[in-house]
Amino acid sequence: MTTSTNTPTSSTPASTPALRSFHYANVDLLASHWRHQRDAVIDLYLTLDDGDILVSALRGTNVHIEAKGLPGWGGTFGQMLASFAKLYAVTGDFRLKAKAIRLFERWFELENQHEELLYLGTYDYEKMLGGLLDMEEIMGYSGEGRVREAISCLTDAAIARFDTSIPRDGVQDGRMKGQIEWYTLPENLYRAYRRYGDDKYRRYAEEWRYDYYWDKVAKREFASIGSRHAYSHVNALSSLAREYESTGNEQDLAVLRAAYDELLAHHTYVTGGYGPGENLFVERDGYLGFMLISPWDLGDEDPRFTNFSGAPAARSDAWGSCEVSCCTWAVFKLCDYMLRFTGEAKYAVWAERMLLNCAGGQPDIKPNGELLYYANYFADGGMKSTVDRRLQRDGQNFVWQCCAGTFPQDVAEYANMLYYTSDDALYVTQYLPSSVQWERDNGRVVRVENFSQWPLSSTIRLRVDGAGERFALRVRVPADGANVVRVNGRIVDVAVVPNTWLTLDRQWADGDLVEIDVPYRLRFVSVDDHRPDLVALCYGPVVLVSEDMTLLIGDRDRPQDWIVPVDGAPMTFRTLPGHAGRPDWVCRTFVPYYTYPENRWYFMYHRLYAPQESERDVVRRANI
Incomplete structure (x- = not known):
């Protein structure tokens, strides 16, 4: 294996974050529906044979090992590495870390023997890059430099082989030359640049900047974007977020703000889900409702529309209303970036809807790899079924595919999305039963436990063990507002505005209780x-x-x-x-x-x- 000879340089964020996340540490999920989901994923994925997982990294090559592989079509190896890394970080279950290390080291050994394992497509390269970075950044495993070496060599192979001359309008047709979702590449390239300081990652990320999309959003010309692949076009916003993090260009942050507002207001269902038939920005007034109505109920309306490949299509029940696991993952990331960049509570709203009504509505993945690919919101009914009625062109079933790589990351994110900090405040963004430990600059540790029965109870309950520290506890006010706020049983007079921070600034003792009554309606x-x-x-x-x-x-x-x-x-x-x-x-x-x-x-x-x-x-x- 050969690696770049570029000399690493220091790389610090050009933008100054308003908030900091806990980076997959010091937050525990307590007993709840969401904790069960995460536990079920861990229990299942630990039973998967290492060789069977590894085979997904060997598909399309002449490299073979003694393993059957997992059925289905997904090249999920990079996502599996990411899943094990994040799940280890939020649980401390060392079995997950050990499995990730075994998988990576076996792949690394094979790659040293077979260079063709570096020759990935755009989709698999991006996922592999993310998984390797997660192993090093989140799980803390560098393999004595082997993880970095793998990232460098994979990127050198991508630079040599990917065709940057393709049209950059995002239509997923033959002009793309199979380089699907190329616009998601910059996210992890900027991560690598910031981590290693190697300028080749920044330069290559810049080559894949999606100016067609960003310019349309900047000008608020949403109607002229045209039908595009839904999940990946929300996921692409993470590429711009990482670019903003690296450059501090305020115009890019303005694009992110505009995209968030437009998508949440005009392109999402009540659940927060989006992308009927995997399409976004369909050129048809009222396309969200149109895609829920059966053709025989449309009357004189044309049942056809132009899909994300630029081809005419009609609604099919086999293509549901929301590609739920992947769509959730894209939103969770976007909301995390926007919360950290701006400190504004409104950027937790979309994540809440997905947490509760999308990922939270997922049934457990079956041992054979079946999972709920689409959520269905059709006016003539839907069903939670892990059976997918489609086949890939070579006959593969829809099992162990992309959603099997994103849903584990969704459930790992549950703990990471609940709390944020600034120098003098702790922020509560979501209300899952959980606890957090926050070490102050003076070394004292503050512990907060959310013992709410959210969402079944409309009262948010927090216990604060404040160690005598003075700080602001800032809780996102739900969209329904708040009727009464109590500290240790006494009503306090505090400003309450939906989707902003409710601030309680005081010296906190151990055992202080905060209660916020939310008027569900x-x-x-x-x-x-x-x-x-x-x-x-x-x-x-x-x-x-x-x-x-x-x-x-x-x-x-x-x-x-x-x-x-x-x-x-x-x-x-x-x-x-x-x-x-x-x-x-x-x-x-x-x-x-x-x-x-x-x-x-x-x-x-x-x-x-x-x-x-x-x-x-x-x-x-x-x-x-």
């Missing part, structure tokens, strides 16, 4: 402005679904008048008679999507009609 959320009467029902941050298709009739602004809690059933609601179509005595029950079981039909989006018969007929003719 029922509300309807329209799929988009084009179809305002196609709605989903939420209670606070929780998206609710019904097991029956229904036609809802009632006042959209006061659902609490005709949708009422079910006694003895947490977070469960039922319509009163006369509000769910014919016959009048029919009622419909709503429960949280994130806990809904597998392999049962659910209905998330419903047609909502006004109580007045004349208005109802107008809406019915428009929608049916």
Whole structure:
């Protein structure tokens, strides 16, 4: 193996972060639905044979080992390294670190014997680069320089082989020459540059800058971007984030701000999920709702649209509403960057929706590698199923693919996304049951435990063991606001504005208790402005679904008048008679999507009609 002879130079961030994360350390998840998800992933992935995992790094080469490999089509080796590294960091389970080391060292040995293992495509190269950097930065394993050597050699091979002359408009067609998702390359190249100071990484990252996309966003010309691959175009924002981190160019930060605002406001479903049929920026008014309606319900509307490859297509139930594991991972990263860059609480909002209603709604991965690839929000129903009804062109099933590499990183991120710090403050961004230890500059350790039963309880409860330290505890105010804030049982007068920081600045003793009452309420959320009467029902941050298709009739602004809690059933609601179509005595029950079981039909989006018969007929003719 040969490596670059460039002399490393010091590389420090050109931008000054407003907040610091705990970098996968000193945060524990407590018992909860999300802790179960993470434990289930760890238990399963530790059973996977090392050789079978390694085979995914050998596909398409003439290198063979004595292992069957994992079925499916995904080249997930780099993502597996990243998953084991992050999961080790947040749990301390040494088995995960040992497995990552064995996998890397075996691959490194094979690569020294077979140079062709360096010849990856753009997609696999980017994932491999990320996994290796995670091993060194997050897991703390350098392999006496072998990890860095591998990163350098992989990059030299990429520089020699990738074609930078391809069109840079992001359309995933033949002009791309198979170099899919090239616009995600700069993220990890900038990471390598900042870590090693080798200018070749910065120069190569600059070669893949996505100016077509950034210029459109900067000018707010979102409608002219055109259909693009959804997950990777949110993930591409992480490339710009790493560039901003390295250069401090405020214009790039402005693009990130504009992209976040536009995507969250106009391109996401109620869950926070996005990318119906894996498409973003579809050139059609109201494309979010359009992609949920069956062709026979479209009336005179053309059922076709242009997809991310530039080809005409029609909605297919086999291509769902959100590529949930990958889409979640892209959002988690973006929100982390924006929180650290700006210190603004609003950048935790999208992450909360994905945490609760996307990744949080995932069933466990099956031992055979089946997992929920798509979440479905179709008006004619969806189902949580780990069976994917598609085949790759060579006949591979959709098991052990890209989502098997991103979902483990999603659940590792659960602990990393909860708390941030500045010099004089601790920030609580999400409300999962958890604890954090924060070492102050003077060496004293502050411990905060969130013992809330979020989201089932609308009260946020924190225990602070403050060691007599004075600091500001800043808690993100949920979108529903806060009614009452108490410290040690006494109401305190403090500014409360949704999606900003609630600040409690005081000297903290051990055992101080903070309680924040959040006024959860029922509300309807329209799929988009084009179809305002196609709605989903939420209670606070929780998206609710019904097991029956229904036609809802009632006042959209006061659902609490005709949708009422079910006694003895947490977070469960039922319509009163006369509000769910014919016959009048029919009622419909709503429960949280994130806990809904597998392999049962659910209905998330419903047609909502006004109580007045004349208005109802107008809406019915428009929608049916």
